[in-house]
Amino acid sequence: MGAPKQKWTSEEEAALKAGVVKHGVGKWRTILKDPEFSGVLYLRSNVDLKDKWRNLSVMANGWSSREKSRLAIRRVHQAPKHDENPFAVAPFTPSDEDIVDVKPIQASRDVVPFSGPKRSIVRLDNLIMEAITTLKETGGSNKTTIAAFIEVLFLF
Amino acid sequence: MGAPKQKWTSEEEAALKAGVVKHGVGKWRTILKDPEFSGVLYLRSNVDLKDKWRNLSVMANGWSSREKSRLAIRRVHQAPKHDENPFAVAPFTPSDEDIVDVKPIQASRDVVPFSGPKRSIVRLDNLIMEAITTLKETGGSNKTTIAAFIEVLFLF
């Protein structure tokens, strides 16, 4: 039928993450063309990268709760005239616990079916991902902060 | 970033079709400036019109067999607003004198197995669209024929 279904290797996954750190979320083609990653990702298309990142993002915060529940709230969307601000799509109540700092990851700690050894690594991994995603979504011009994550990223 | 992504409403789509009938394919700016349509299409650019027409043409011509299946199975799921207008259907089975052959514009990186006969769904609007496009492409000076389509177009 379709393509043979090729599972992502950890090398590819790492390259993707590094690529996102370097070029940003949504720059799939750019990441793919970067000589730094093309060697690893040459079998993947830009769409593949996008899809994979989507999966990773879900994993990174999907276990917890908020942030992604907005997807469920979306079903009917008709914008005849005078559309609303696209960024206002998330009607989450900015009450107390928001996505302010790099804290939300704590919340995802309770429901983790992981086995012992890699636990901390995965945790940090998710932390980074969440941080990056959040930074990007909230305007993400904070280059220095992102740069800071690069070091952490390559610690593993 | 780019533009906020504005989905086309059925009103806009109808206006575009009517505009094409009135001014012809490729006269995007003209359609846009026509007072008859500017009220509906005022937040679209000439390029937007062109792009949308491209989509519509693809739909009218080479709809993949998978799409056909999906359409058939389409859930009776209520439409909140008035999308999916009453053009709805011409359920009778298309015999064999359907559409010509128009291969999908697709460059798949992997296997390209299926190719078969393009038996498009016979939706009235698709027929109209095809007819208009064909007329235009083949010299399209058959004004009377086009005029005939106008009536059909506005029958619903």
Add this chain to the structure above:
DNA sequence: CGCTAGGGGTAGGGTTCT
């Protein structure tokens, strides 16, 4: 410089496979 045609890229809903 305005306009159209066409190539390209991304987002997101769907579908298929495991």
Add this chain to the structure above:
DNA sequence: TAGAACCCTACCCCTAGC
């Protein structure tokens, strides 16, 4: 039933060429 990988447009941007 779920999740991962892949598919299919809808929509937008860019630019060559007139």
